Amino acid sequence: MYQSHIKENLVSEISETLALAQALIRRPSVTPDDKGCQRLLSDALEPYGFVPEFMQFGDVQNLWIKRGTNAPLFVFAGHTDVVPTGPEENWSYSPFSGDIVDGMLHGRGAADMKGSLAAMVTACQRFVQARPNHPGSIALLLTSDEEGPAVDGTVRVIDTLKARNEVIDYCLVGEPTSAERLGDTVKNGRRGSLGGTLTVRGIQGHVAYPHLADNPIHRLSSIVGDLCATHWDDGNEYFPATTFQVSNIEAGTGATNVVPGDARAQFNLRFCPDSSASSLKEKIESACSRHAEFFEIDWCPLGLPYQTLPGTLLSAVEDSVKEITGHSPGLSTDGGTSDGRFIAPIGAQVVELGPLNRTIHQVDEVVDADDLDALSNVYEKVLDRILK
Ligand SMILES: [Zn+2]
The missing domain is CATH 3.30.70.360 (Alpha-Beta Plaits)
Incomplete structure (x- = not known):
């Protein structure tokens, strides 16, 4: 049985990143139903000069939201959908409550990857506030079909962008890549x-x-x-x-x-x-x-591999992880496929960095609350380094 910890949440102050992650978890967006997650993120970015474009393909909702028109274009990519919970009574805390207990944020999608989405949005907010006239442009590419067939998601958005000659220079995907400690692993490709x-x-x-x-x-x-x-x-x-x-x-x-x-x-x-x-x-x-x-x-439909060699983006991510966590990340290309495979072929450098992946898709999915705040800081430092 799960218990409610709403009381604890009320008495203790939580960061904007955690509050946003919690609000996302409370929307049970099992693939492909976005359940208003993208609208919530869009509402958080519009006051900062981001212009949203919702792209519906079949029953999949996608969001392309962008600030600026100049090159280079830096993109955060991710998904609002989550995998099913299985029997809810097996969870220690309700999977869609977003309970924070002993410094851990609980719920389906906490690590894969609503926590990352919240971290991206608050990183953008702080960056834009500090640097309203930054060079280049920033966009978020969000889909509600990464965990499912992935046919009407990122790949369709990329096709749309390609048709209008929109060039993505750098893309940071927020998939949970860390193994033991935040930022210990960065993915620079996938098989x-x-x-x-x-x-x-x-x-x-x-x-x-x-x-x-x-x-x-x-x-x-x-x-x-x-x-x-x-x-x-x-x-x-x-x-x-x-x-x-x-x-x-x-x-x-x-x-x-x-x-x-x-x-x-x-x-x-x-x-x-x-x-x-x-x-x-x-x-x-x-x-x-x-x-x-x-x-x-x-x-079966082919999943292409991608590989990002050392360069501007990889260095920016490695240096930012080191600056915030004190440790240099290792590079990896293992694990399943990710939506990075659709973004890399249009010429973008693609790197993936997110929280610990130990509990993803499991009962009692959880993420360290402090890790999400640190992740948001890493994302902000990456923006600082790329759009300077
Ligand atoms: Zn994921």
């Missing part, structure tokens, strides 16, 4: 994701008359064996080597004396930018051809 379903066709028959059948399970096993043993690439300085995994194999009629007519496997590769999607597809298809005459591959 690509290539997946599909392979169907091998054989000839159904009686197990006692194998010469009259053609067993697709045997063929599929050989293909999977080859693919598991394939050396795809060596990885590079920033990326581990490409990996191949089978997530499901399916065949059989249910009878023990029947060779089935077909067999299926689902697979996925997480790949390093040293391998192209087309070269990986070629290797997979040739492994299939070696063992089967009749096969089909139904490819």
Whole structure:
């Protein structure tokens, strides 16, 4: 059972960042329902000269909100949607209460990534207040479909911006990248994701008359064996080597004396930018051809990898983390995909930095309240360094 800690919240003063994060958590914005989160953030930025543009695609709401028209354009990117809570009675505190207990902000989205959104907004407010005539422009790109299919979210906003020749120079994504301590890990890229379903066709028959059948399970096993043993690439300085995994194999009629007519496997590769999607597809298809005459591959939508090499943005983020936390961050490209993959291809430098990711998508998701204030300070310092 969860308890209410509203009383504690009333008596203790909380920062603007925490108050905003709490207000966001109290809107149960499970993908793709934004539940007014973007309006709340827009209302917080408009008084500071940001001009909002709500972009609705299908049932996904997106917000592009921008201050200024000059280059360079610095963008904070993130998502207002959250994953489902599962049974609420398993939570120590109500998942949409935003309770702050012993310095920890509780609730679904606290770490992934409503805390970051609040930190971005308050960083922008303080920066603009201190530097109303800053060079360049600042924008926020927010979607309510990062955790879902991600079809009508960031990718559609980027298409819209591209069509009107809007150039993003720098983009900081607020995904929770930290492992043990705020800012210990910054992501400067993400692996690509290539997946599909392979169907091998054989000839159904009686197990006692194998010469009259053609067993697709045997063929599929050989293909999977080859693919598991394939050396795809060596990885590079920033990326581990490409990996191949089978997530499901399916065949059989249910009878023990029947060779089935077909067999299926689902697979996925997480790949390093040293391998192209087309070269990986070629290797997979040739492994299939070696063992089967009749096969089909139904490819899933491709997630492209991205990589941001050392440069203006990465230095600004590293220096700002060091200045605020006292520690230099490590670089990483692991974990799943992120919306950074849609933003990098238009030529932007993309770096990801957010709070601890230990409890994301779990029951009792939580974030350290002091970490959010520190994160807001880091974001502000990044703006200071980029738009100077
Ligand atoms: Zn996220």
